Amino acid sequence: MNPTQLMDSSEHDVIVAGGGPVGLTLACELALAGTRVLVFERLTEVDRTIKAGAINTPSAEAFYRRGMLPALAEIQREAMGRFSSFLAGRRAAGASTPTPPPRFAGHFAAIPLRADLFDASDPDFGNAGPAADVGLVPQEPLERLLAERAAGLGVGIRRGVTLTGFVADDTGVTVHTDAGPVRAGWLVGCDGGRSTVRKLAGFPFPGTDPEITGRQALVEMTGAEALGSGWQTTPTGHYVHGPMPGRVLTVEFDGPPADRESPVTAREIEDSLRRVTGVDVTVTAVHTATRFTDNTRQASTYRKGRVLLAGDAAHVHSPFGGQGLNLGIGDAVNLGWKLAATVRGWAPDGLLDTYSAERHPIGAWVLEWTRAQVAMMRPDPHARALRAVVRDLAGTVDGTTHLVKKISGVWQRYDLPGDHPLTGRSAPDLAFADGSRLGDHLHHGRALLVDLRDDPELRARADGYGGRVETVTVACPDRPGLAGLLVRPDGVVAWAADAEGDREGLDPALRRWFGEPRPAPVNS
Numbered sequence: 001m002n003p004t005q006l007m008d009s010s011e012h013d014v015i016v017a018g019g020g021p022v023g024l025t026l027a028c029e030l031a032l033a034g035t036r037v038l039v040f041e042r043l044t045e046v047d048r049t050i051k052a053g054a055i056n057t058p059s060a061e062a063f064y065r066r067g068m069l070p071a072l073a074e075i076q077r078e079a080m081g082r083f084s085s086f087l088a089g090r091r092a093a094g095a096s097t098p099t100p101p102p103r104f105a106g107h108f109a110a111i112p113l114r115a116d117l118f119d120a121s122d123p124d125f126g127n128a129g130p131a132a133d134v135g136l137v138p139q140e141p142l143e144r145l146l147a148e149r150a151a152g153l154g155v156g157i158r159r160g161v162t163l164t165g166f167v168a169d170d171t172g173v174t175v176h177t178d179a180g181p182v183r184a185g186w187l188v189g190c191d192g193g194r195s196t197v198r199k200l201a202g203f204p205f206p207g208t209d210p211e212i213t214g215r216q217a218l219v220e221m222t223g224a225e226a227l228g229s230g231w232q233t234t235p236t237g238h239y240v241h242g243p244m245p246g247r248v249l250t251v252e253f254d255g256p257p258a259d260r261e262s263p264v265t266a267r268e269i270e271d272s273l274r275r276v277t278g279v280d281v282t283v284t285a286v287h288t289a290t291r292f293t294d295n296t297r298q299a300s301t302y303r304k305g306r307v308l309l310a311g312d313a314a315h316v317h318s319p320f321g322g323q324g325l326n327l328g329i330g331d332a333v334n335l336g337w338k339l340a341a342t343v344r345g346w347a348p349d350g351l352l353d354t355y356s357a358e359r360h361p362i363g364a365w366v367l368e369w370t371r372a373q374v375a376m377m378r379p380d381p382h383a384r385a386l387r388a389v390v391r392d393l394a395g396t397v398d399g400t401t402h403l404v405k406k407i408s409g410v411w412q413r414y415d416l417p418g419d420h421p422l423t424g425r426s427a428p429d430l431a432f433a434d435g436s437r438l439g440d441h442l443h444h445g446r447a448l449l450v451d452l453r454d455d456p457e458l459r460a461r462a463d464g465y466g467g468r469v470e471t472v473t474v475a476c477p478d479r480p481g482l483a484g485l486l487v488r489p490d491g492v493v494a495w496a497a498d499a500e501g502d503r504e505g506l507d508p509a510l511r512r513w514f515g516e517p518r519p520a521p522v523n524s
Contacts, residue, residue: 023188034340057128117395128426130437211255219287237252337489447465452482
């Protein structure tokens with residue numbers, strides 16, 4: 001990159017530090033809302049390191065509401081093809097094979113959850129619509145999809161650029177990089193667990209120190225037919241084999257690695273596998289590998305003036321339960337429309353502060369969820385005794401369904417004003433009489449007032465919110481008692497009323513989230 005190009009660029013509204021899935025999701029949301037976004041990413045290409053292997057229900061819903069579900073379904077189809085190849089290889093070697101993972105499959109503290117004990121009729125699982133059928137979406141292809149979408153929305157993505165410092169003042173932030181300085185109104189750190197933005201801004205980052213070393217890799221090896229499939233517990237730790245050819249993961253309780261930066265070698269993976277599994281495998285090649293720990297910390301707040309944090313920059317924890325990627329995507333979707341509203345000048349007072357207020361409790365829960373799993377995975381007698389108790393509970397319909405709810409994210413709810421059971425929850429993907437679904441009406445990234453009773457008075461309350469709140473009048477045969485709902489751009493219900501419910505709560509909800517209505521223009 002020519003440094004002069006960067007220095008001479010016109011002012012940007014928002015600079016996003018970090019071009020992984022969280023930073024790209026945020027950039028897409030900001031651009032969709034009409035803001036000028038520049039992303040800096042230190043890597044020169046999409047990170048091919050093996051990381052998260054799936055998305056949860058809130059993430060799938062968020063992407064579905066932006067019209068991305070067909071592309072995600074194709075990624076899932078390809079991932080299932082690799083899983084089928086893994087099964088075929090296991091059968092050819094005469095090894096035992098698992099069944100394909102069902103919807104919401106997962107584990108708690110390396111205890112696999114049985115599909116036949118999951119109560120799919122639980123009402124909390126009936127609201128996601130087609131998004132419920134997509135989950136097996138690995139991080140690398142998701143990042144490529146988001147990068148393509150961001151570029152299509154006009155986001156500037158500068159790869160191979162490292163943020164080295166910044167100076168924030170009352171009107172914006174001057175960001176310094178190894179390619180030169182650039183000015184923007186806001187800076188968001190999406191630059192990972194060792195975030196430069198977080199450290200330079202001085203965000204407090206309290207938490208607990210790590211006690212494990214985990215390793216995950218895609219390898220070529222011999223002797224794998226003697227390994228079990230899926231999550232396995234041994235006297236010395238835990239390991240995973242599959243669900244794609246060559247994928248292995250080990251967990252050892254020997255403290256954090258002495259050197260997080262050195263490359264993960266074939267010998268290191270082989271030694272760890274042998275220690276944990278007791279099987280004399282031989283690793284002949286490593287295609288991609290990473291280390292992880294259970295370092296568990298959370299920024300005390302996600303905003304300091306014109307600098308904000310999202311994703312791993314705001315919270316770090318062990319990957320058990322697959323929460324990290326999804327937590328970060330939730331941050332980005334919550335923050336995007338609020339920051340865009342602030343940039344564009346129509347945000348009501350305090351709107352941007354609701355980002356930290358709403359997302360911090362979800363992050364705190366994830367930290368506790370992962371700490372509990374680490375405690376149960378320790379190879380000491382007390383932890384193994386507790387593990388046996390929880391395994392018995394997970395062997396019941398109620399136990400499995402409870403754990404799956406937590407893993408899938410369908411339990412999440414924000415504490416918003418209003419007593420309707422939908423308020424604060426992810427909007428149900430209502431099926432409308434005209435053949436459309438609620439998610440189809442959210443592709444534009446604006447709020448939506450849904451009038452289910454053809455009520456002119458209800459629709460009139462949204463007058464003056466043009467460009468901020470769209471209105472749709474449609475019938476919903478499956479929910480005859482529901483009169484209407486106001487859905488925020490992030491898919492969260494801000495207000496809802498039944499047929500005989502209180503309509504008066506709509507006006508304060510509109511003002512709380514979308515500011516004051518503008519008067520209608522006077523005809524000359």
